[in-house]
Amino acid sequence: MLTDWAQAHERGVVVAGPMWDGDRWSDAVTEFCRRTGWPLLAEPCSQLRRELDGVAVTDHHDLLLRTPWADDEPPEAVLRVGGAPTCKPLRLWIERHRPAFALVDPANTWTDASFSVSLHLPAGPDAVADAAGKLPRGASGWAQRWADADARAGAAIDGVLDAEPLLEAGVARQLGRSLPGGHALYVSNSMPVRDVDSYLRARAEPLAVHASRGASGIDGVISAASGVAAAGTPTTVLVGDLAFRHDLGGLVGTFDSPALLDLTVIVVDNGGGTIFSFLPAYGVVDAGAFDRLLTTPPGRSSAELASGLSAALGFEHHRIRSCEALGELLAQSQLGSGLRVITIDVDADANRNQHRRIAEAVEIALAAGNPDLR
Ligand SMILES: Cc1ncc(C[n+]2csc(CCOP(=O)(O)OP(=O)(O)O)c2C)c(N)n1
Ligand SMILES: [Mg+2]
Structure with missing residues (x-):
């Protein structure tokens, strides 16, 4: 049939x-x-x-x-x-x-x-x-x-990303470039799963990529990724700042057996739930109400939280800014086990703007190949 x-x-x-x-x-x-x-x-x-x-x-x-x-x-x-x-x-x-x-x-x-x-x-x-x-x-x-x-x-995407500071698209692209074969990548709902869909490229060496799509929950992300790592696969989890704070308890959960887990938590901190700023209501409804009800910016940054908890729980914390620094840390994940938290501060406006410019660059690149679309 x-x-x-x-x-x-x-x-x-x-x-x-x-x-x-x-x-x-x-x-x-x-x-x-x-x-x-x-x-x-x-x-x-x-x-x-x-x-x-x-x-x-x-x-x-x-x-x-x-x-x-x-x-x-x-x-x-x-x-x-x-x-x-x-x-x-x-x-x-x-x-x-x-x-x-x-x-x-x-x-x-x-x-x-x-x-x-x-x-x-x-x-x-x-x-x-x-x-x-x-x-x-x-x-x-x-x-x-x-x-x-x-x-x-x-090529159009690279043209934008290579010329600009590290933002969310660049993080997703770098994960595909740097994670060693045989590793697992666990992606949180909200923008991480979407950014990885848009920017992580096909590779020769397989990478197991997991997410809990279900009802798109942003809860339990670190715990779920710990489960993947506990099964013996070195695991990197990409998570937003709100999802990170939803499951700080998941970090504590790794505390009893740090040597048994190889888990890298990458937190993209864009100051709250910025997925909502891609909705049509953004910029139309009152900005204060939008922020309070949807973005819900946290009072403390993920870097502050991670550095405080790193002393208490004994994990490494790195606050990084560049693609190169991320690439180096990810490549090192072959070297040992334990818990590491990497925080990356992202300016939400710059990030939204970059997403828009990437989409425009792709449209222009495609139209250039077809006179009918120009
Ligand atoms: C358990 C749960 N609570 C609330 C939501 C609604 N929700 C969807 S995305 C999101 C924001 C997530 O923020 P963050 O993790 O920082 O990711 P970002 O949007 O910035 O990429 C929220 C609150 C949800 N999906 N699951
Ligand atoms: Mg966020």
Whole structure:
């Protein structure tokens, strides 16, 4: 059934949403993409954002799908594996174009809040492998279009990030560059999971990327990451300042067995819950009320909290400012075990502004490759 379905469409994409066992899908998805010539839009939490031979793995679909380029040649088909994707522009793109949509869903969860699925298959990777095996090799022009756009987007992003002080996008990009293979990255909800989706690039060496997407809670993040580390995998957790203070108790939890855990906590301190400043209400409603009710800026910085607690609990605390300093610390995480907390102060306005300029730079880069979009 999946074979006929795939053959009926030329311009398809494979979407990989969050799943802890993405490794099990890797061969099947790779072969399916190779045969169909469809690109793979894999978020890091799918475990499939990695270099896969012969597959156009997109790193930057979150940014690509905000541009006119995305609607210039709309998709005819989407094959999804894994949970509901984190990327909002991807959801909106699918809602806008209503392509044929196959969900391969072994646990029969049918997570599809926008009712986009047109073919539901309660099946696993074998079904995808089986279909791939029967498909003839398709044309690769479509995958190449995505690969070219993704490369342009990547260069535009680097152009902005390399010229500016370290902010949230640069942290996410650096995690992908510096974390050693075999490590785990645990990302908090709110902006960390989104920044990692937008800026962490496919790598050759696998990195297990986890998040508790569920109801998007920002509670228990350090504790959950400690659980990953306690299972024996060196783990780095990327967390916002509010989520950090929600689970300071999680730091205490590591206290009894510091030598058994290899856990690095990276706190991006932007002065509260700044995800809300990306909402339409920001700048429209009264600024004081917005801050008090939504941003809820904490009185003390994460650096102050971390330095006070580091003395009490005996962990290392580093307050850093640059990409280089972050890269050096992350590379050292191979060297030993224990708990480390790295705090990074981020100016929320500069960060919001940079996100906007990155999106503009990507749009310009894509339009430059296509006279119709200029
Ligand atoms: C347990 C829980 N409480 C409240 C919320 C609502 N909420 C969503 S994002 C967010 C702000 C998180 O702030 P921070 O961790 O600093 O991340 P940032 O938005 O700055 O990236 C809040 C309070 C939630 N998702 N979960
Ligand atoms: Mg914050």
